[in-house]
Amino acid sequence: MSDEVKELRAKVRDFIEREVIPVERAIEHGGEEGTRALKKVQNLAKEQGIWALGLPKDIGGGGLPFMDYVYINEIVGRSEAAMFALGTHTAQDGTMLNLYGTEEQKEKWLYPMVRGEINPSVGLTEPEVAGSDPTLIKSTAVLDGDEWVINAHKWFTTGANKAAFTTMFCVTEPEEQRHKRASMIIVPTDTPGYEIVRVVPTMGHESGNHCEIRLTNVRVPKENLLGNRGEGFIIAQKRLGPGRIYHSMRWLGQAQRAFDLMCERALNRYAHGSLLSDKQMIQKFIADSATEIQAARLMTFEAARKIDEGSDARIDIAMIKVYGAQVLHNVIDRAIQVHGALGVTGDTPLEKMYREARYARIYDGPDEVHTASIAKRILRTYKNESFWDPANF
Structure with missing residues (x-):
């Protein structure tokens, strides 16, 4: 640095x-x-x-x-x-639009978004099918003259209720093989037929911005296609890959803030004859948390270095997505325990951080999918009569 x-x-x-x-x-x-x-x-x-x-x-x-x-x-x-x-x-959507958007699309959506004048959203997952397997999506877009006609039911379209547009992941090439069936299409949220069904209540709270949306015969110009027809999976991965890195980076900051709060509480809370910081069990909470945060940091920086160099970082990204989410949960959980009853109230940021940490093991690919991907890629090297070298892979 x-x-x-x-x-x-x-x-x-x-x-x-x-x-x-x-x-x-x-x-x-x-x-x-x-x-x-x-x-x-x-x-x-x-x-x-x-x-x-x-x-x-x-x-x-x-x-x-x-x-x-x-x-x-x-x-x-x-x-x-x-x-x-x-x-x-806007980093994920900004990267996606910058890579694949036409100059007209950039003028209309990208530049105002980066300036903070409008907000984006993206419609990927659907309640009827597994979000971890996007080949199952049911949303469709059919070209009718100079317009796309879109019918879709999405949920966890985060921020749609405050967004100027949603980039929709839809099947446009139903006869193609499964990873070439979908395309990305930009849909203004004020288009007739675009409905915010509800803001989905999550973890006992209804004040979030994870939206369920429905598009019924929504028509947008054919020029709203992002990239080429059938490139939806490629574009989604270009968005999600860096997104997983961005999440892992931010989780480090969240974990560190929880760690700071835990240490401050331990140094100031007196109980059972001494400060919490003098008790070995609390000291282990602090030592384990510091160790896990540093391990997650170094793994994240290594994955970022490989991306920066143009190396294949898919195993590294999957590892930090799984391990980083677990570390985030562990550290916040310990911080809440050290705070006692105060930790589960809204008087500290910990209870909200704890809820958000639980989401981390699901969005942008659940732990199980990334874990399977790690194992499959490593085993492939052994099938090819080689071995997995974490220093060079």
């Missing part, structure tokens, strides 16, 4: 602690107060030159090299609200 990146990390962390965390609950709850708070911190981030750091300069981002951004995104992960405050929440 260069001195410049260390300074930038410190600047971003100071901004998050000073400007974002004091208003993160207002941002999360939304409404007029939340919108005002978000706009204020977004403008401050732009003024301080820390807006959309990981996106290319030519589309309005900060132009930070990938590995440098890895170190920054770890800090951004300390607060979910920081993603929106610093313009990093």
Whole structure:
């Protein structure tokens, strides 16, 4: 890590602690107060030159090299609200549109999105079929003259209720082999026939933004096709691959924040004749958490390095997706235990972090799918009379 990146990390962390965390609950709850708070911190981030750091300069981002951004995104992960405050929440969709969008699509959707003027969403999973197997999707798009006619039922289309558009994953080539059947099509959310069925209640809460949507004979211009026909799987992987890295980076920040809270609590809470920090069981919580966080950090940085060099990092990405999600859960769980009853209240961020950590083992591919992928790829090397060398694979 260069001195410049260390300074930038410190600047971003100071901004998050000073400007974002004091208003993160207002941002999360939304409404007029939340919108005002978000706009204020977004403008401050732009003024301080820390807006959309990981996106290319030519589309309005900060132009930070990938590995440098890895170190920054770890800090951004300390607060979910920081993603929106610093313009990093559009990284996946921004990358996808930048790679595959036409200039007209970029002018209409990408550039305003990077500037923070509009929000994106993507329609991938469906309630009727397993989200872990996208070859099963039922959504269809049929070309009728100069328009696509889309019929679809999606859920966990995160942010659709606040988005200007949804990039829909639909079957357009039903006669092709299963990985060439789907395409990506941009659908404005104000198009007739686009319905927000509900915001799906999750983990006892109804204030999230995971939406169930239904598209009934929705018509959009054929120019709204993203990339080429039948390239839906390729485009989705270009979006999801970096997304898994981004998640793993942010999980490090979440785990570190929970760890900070745990240590502060242990040093200040007195019970049964001594501070919690003097008790060996609590010391083991702290030692195990520090060890797991550092292991996850080094695994994440190694995967990022391979991506940056253009190497095959598929095993590394799958490993950090599974291990990083587990570490996130473990550390937050211990932090809650050290806080006692306080830890499960809304008086600390831990209870919300704990709920979000449980989602991590499901979205962008459940643990079981990634675990199977790791094993299959490793065993393939042995079938080819070679061996798996983690240093060079």
